[in-house]
Amino acid sequence: MSAATLLRSALAAALAAPLLAAPAGAAEKFSYLTSWFAQAEHGGFYEAQAEGLYGKAGIDADIRQGGPQVNAMQLLLAGQVDAVMGYDFQVLNAVEKGLPAVTVATTFQYDLQxxxxxxxxxxxxxxxxxxxxxxxxxxxxxxxxxxxxxxxxxxxxxxxxxxxxxxxxxxxxxxxxxxxxxxxxxxxxxxxxxxxxxxxxGYPPYGSTIVVTRKTLEERPQVVRAFIKASMQGWRDYMKDPAPGNALIKAANPKMGDAQIAFGIAKLRELHALDGKNGVPIGAMTEARWKATDDYMVGAGLLKPEVDWHKAFTTEFVGDLDARLN
The missing domain is CATH 3.40.190.10 (Periplasmic binding protein-like II)
Incomplete structure (x- = not known):
């Protein structure tokens, strides 16, 4: 082989190397604002981050802490975050006001109140x-x-x-x-x-949901789907071995001690918060449960009867979820 041929081969290899090493596309930035300071009840999201599940799904995830002075819905509707940890009543009330908030998945099968x-x-x-x-x-x-x-x-x-x-x-x-x-x-x-x-x-709402705007739902459906799937895989892993997620929880919230976290995880298991009594996939929602919440709110005078409760949620992104605790 001539020197010129060797040189051309070396140059070709050098040019190809970064292309082979680079991902197919840049990771999509996606921010999720929780409802409170970092704790066991948020563990699956931190676990997904610690294990690199978001990165594998093509997402550059930013898990942000909420708190008593943080108006999550306001920040969501202003475009300051891509998704928030929400609450069924909150989203139904937003729909009543004509605001474009949509619940795309849940963390807990029950409101833990x-x-x-x-x-x-x-x-x-x-x-x-x-x-x-x-x-x-x-x-x-x-x-x-x-x-x-x-x-x-x-x-x-x-x-x-x-x-x-x-x-x-x-x-x-x-x-x-x-x-x-x-x-x-x-x-x-x-x-x-x-x-x-x-x-x-019998109290009907879901707990700690994932809420986005209708614009995000329409413009970035694949990113929303990938975030949900990676998050629920994170929850599955967190309940098996919470150590990676706990490290990030304590880094974000130094006041959160090991005993408090362990107590929280034990209660999530005891109450079957993630999979319900019937062992459903983590993140799953049903129209029937949303109807029960709407019925309660209307009956209690907390929501106008004419509000289209279907606008408050979609099950489009939870039908193929497969992360389970068993």
């Missing part, structure tokens, strides 16, 4: 002589459901200021709670307490 009670209370129906501490927003979400189901009255309620001392001090008090948060704090204080999940008694 519940009530924490002292040890003498045996269920959600056992609160007629109790003081119930709830936030102001709860009067337009779960409280009308509790009143209709159990005959409770507004006179029983007092403001919950996210301080557990009133509950600890009053043995006749119950309060709103999430299974991984307030019960953990009660345990740490050595206060015996029960937690009752409202969904177990």
């Amino acid at each position: 519940g009530l924490m009670t002292h040890a003498d209370v045996k269920g959600l129906g056992d609160l007629k002589d109790k003081t119930v501490l709830i936030a102001s927003s709860s009067h337009t979400t779960f409280w009308p459901w509790l009143k209709a189901k159990y005959g409770y009255t507004d006179a029983q309620t007092k403001a919950y200021t996210f301080n557990l001392q009133p509950f600890f001090a009053d043995p006749n008090a119950a309060q709103q709670a999430y299974p991984s948060s307030e019960p953990f704090q009660a345990q740490e204080k050595g206060v015996p307490a029960n937690f009752y999940l409202m969904a177990a008694d």
Whole structure:
């Protein structure tokens, strides 16, 4: 082989190398804003990031923390983020106002909202002589459901200021709670307490959904689909080995300790939050459940009857999900 031929071969190899190493296309940027500071309830998204599942799906994912001063829906509609961790009532109310928000998948098969009670209370129906501490927003979400189901009255309620001392001090008090948060704090204080999940008694909404704008849905459907699929794979892996996701959770939220995270994961397993009682694929939603939520809201006067509830969600992206816990 001549020197010229060798030189041409070397140049061709050098030019081809970067082309072979480069991905087929640049990764699509996609930001997801959670509902609170990083915690176990967000673990699957951090796990997908830690394992590189988003990158493998062609996505440059940016998982952002929410918080008490963050208006997620406002940021979504302003185009500041591509997707947010949402709530069925929130999206149905947005549709009522003509806003283009759409739920494309869920994280949890149930809203994890519940009530924490002292040890003498045996269920959600056992609160007629109790003081119930709830936030102001709860009067337009779960409280009308509790009143209709159990005959409770507004006179029983007092403001919950996210301080557990009133509950600890009053043995006749119950309060709103999430299974991984307030019960953990009660345990740490050595206060015996029960937690009752409202969904177990029929409260219909999904929990911690993925919400996008209709524009994103129409212009970037493949990116939305890839993000959902990678996220649900992340949740599957997180529930098997949460260590990679936990490292990112603690980096994002240094106040989140190992004991709190472990408690949260245990509660997600105990409640079958991700796959429901029937072991559905992670992320799945049904029209029937959305109809049940619409029926409740309309019946409670929280939504106008003429609102087209079908606009609040689509099952287009969850029909082929295959990530399961078993």
